[in-house]
Structures are given as structure tokens and as C-alpha cells.
Amino acid sequence: MSDTTATYQQLQLHIVKPGCPICALCEAAVETYLDTLLWESSTDFNLHNMLNASLGFCGRHSRQLLTFGGQRLAAAVIERASLLAATRRLPEIATASEGLPSGWGRIRQLWASSKVPLVQSTLSPYVAPCPACVRQSAEEVRGLEMLLKHLDEFAAPLQKAGGLCLPHFNQITYLANATQRATLLRIQQQVWDDLAQHLEEFIRKQMDHHHKDPISEPGRLALERTIAALTGEFPVRVR
Numbered sequence: 001m002s003d004t005t006a007t008y009q010q011l012q013l014h015i016v017k018p019g020c021p022i023c024a025l026c027e028a029a030v031e032t033y034l035d036t037l038l039w040e041s042s043t044d045f046n047l048h049n050m051l052n053a054s055l056g057f058c059g060r061h062s063r064q065l066l067t068f069g070g071q072r073l074a075a076a077v078i079e080r081a082s083l084l085a086a087t088r089r090l091p092e093i094a095t096a097s098e099g100l101p102s103g104w105g106r107i108r109q110l111w112a113s114s115k116v117p118l119v120q121s122t123l124s125p126y127v128a129p130c131p132a133c134v135r136q137s138a139e140e141v142r143g144l145e146m147l148l149k150h151l152d153e154f155a156a157p158l159q160k161a162g163g164l165c166l167p168h169f170n171q172i173t174y175l176a177n178a179t180q181r182a183t184l185l186r187i188q189q190q191v192w193d194d195l196a197q198h199l200e201e202f203i204r205k206q207m208d209h210h211h212k213d214p215i216s217e218p219g220r221l222a223l224e225r226t227i228a229a230l231t232g233e234f235p236v237r238v239r
């Protein structure tokens with residue numbers, strides 16, 4: 001089926017490689033986004049407005065800024081803007097809890113309603129989400145919709161790639177119809193059964209130091225692949 005959208009073409013590229021293709025799609029989008037921001041950091045007025053609203057990037061994306069070789073000065077400019085914005089808003093953050101139920105009940109309530117990590121949800125509800133996370137979410141939705149739209153074509157390469165990570169499998173089930181859900185479930189069960197066997201092999205051969213057969217390639221990679229399968233791919237590279 002011909003589809004000329006950028007998301008479709010990107011998905012075609014990523015799905016033939018091992019690992020969750022939606023994670024790969026998001027990583028590429030966020031990397032381009034952060035790289036552009038770093039280059040334009042000192043001049044982009046919108047960026048500074050954004051940082052004023054979000055008080056910087058989340059933990060993951062702030063650290064990712066440091067992986068772009070030669071861009072530490074630009075990262076420092078971004079972090080300075082974030083720190084100054086956060087300092088200005090400290091009095092507001094200190095009093096944001098006034099009028100809300102107290103203690104852990106309030107924290108649990110905030111966490112349940114915002115679906116973001118506790119460390120972020122306990123910030124003032126007036127703090128905007130991390131701009132890179134917002135970019136990532138938009139790409140996620142586009143990628144998941146595209147995967148479903150072309151599931152007939154993508155089913156076989158998805159199985160070969162090792163299926164989706166658990167967070168993206170969970171998300172796609174909200175968008176899929178019953179037939180698509182059945183296809184995705186079959187793929188996911190198959191690839192995780194295989195992964196469990198590779199992890200078994202890894203454990204068996206680690207326990208038996210005198211085993212004669214060398215470990216297979218999937219067995220050698222099984223521990224890292226399992227972590228990626230359950231939590232998503234986080235290949236933040238240091239260049």
C-alpha cells in the first residue's frame with residue numbers, strides 16, 4: 001500500500017531493526033527536536049517561554065541534552081533559563097498546596113490524576129509538562145496509528161523485531177479494534193515466549209560455569225532485551 005507520509009516511511013525504516021519500532025520512532029523525533037533546540041537555544045524566544053512554563057525538561061530529557069557532543073554550552077544556557085524560571089516560581093510552588101487535602105492523600109490524588117511520575121506530579125499543577133515529552137507523545141500517537149493502519153504489512157516485520165515494548169503495547173490496545181488487538185496479542189505472546197526461553201538459556205549458562213555449548217546470540221542479549229521489552233527502549237547514547 002502506498003503511503004507517502006513521513007511517519008509511514010520512518011516506521012518502515014525502524015521496523016526492520018530489532019526493538020520496539022515506536023520507541024525508535026520517538027527517539028529519532030526527540031533527538032532531532034533536542035538537537036535543533038540546542039543549536040537555537042541562545043536565540044529562540046519561544047524556547048525561553050516554554051522553559052518558563054515547564055521549568056525545564058524532565059529527568060530523562062535533561063540528561064539526554066548532555067549526550068550531544070560539543071553542545072554542553074548550549075545545554076548550560078537551557079539549564080540556566082530553567083533554573084532562573086524555577087527560582088522565580090519558588091514562592092508559588094511553596095504555597096501551591098494551600099487549599100488542597102493534606103499529606104500523602106493529596107500527593108496520591110495528584111499522581112492519580114496526572115499520570116506522570118510522582119516527582120513531577122508533586123510540582124505545582126501549574127507547571128507545564130516537559131516539552132520533549134510533549135513532542136514524544138505526539139510522535140507516539142502518530143506512530144501507533146500508522147502501525148495499526150498498515151498492520152497487514154507491518155505484522156511480520158513487527159514479530160521479527162521482537163514486538164512492541166510493554167508501554168507501547170498497552171497504548172496501542174486503546175486504539176486498536178478487536179481484530180487488530182487479536183493480531184497484536186498473538187505477535188506479542190509469541191515473541192515474549194521466545195524471549196523467556198532466551199532468558200532461561202542465559203540464566204542456565206550463567207549458573208553452570210562449565211557448560212560446554214557457547215551461549216547463543218539471542219541468549220547473550222536476553223537480559224537487556226527483557227528490560228527493553230518491559231520498560232521501553234532508552235538508548236540514550238553518550239557520543
Ligand SMILES: [Zn+2]
Pocket residue numbers: 020021022023024164165166167168232233
Ligand atoms: Zn516502545
Ligand SMILES: [Zn+2]
Pocket residue numbers: 057058059060061130131132133134
Ligand atoms: Zn521529558
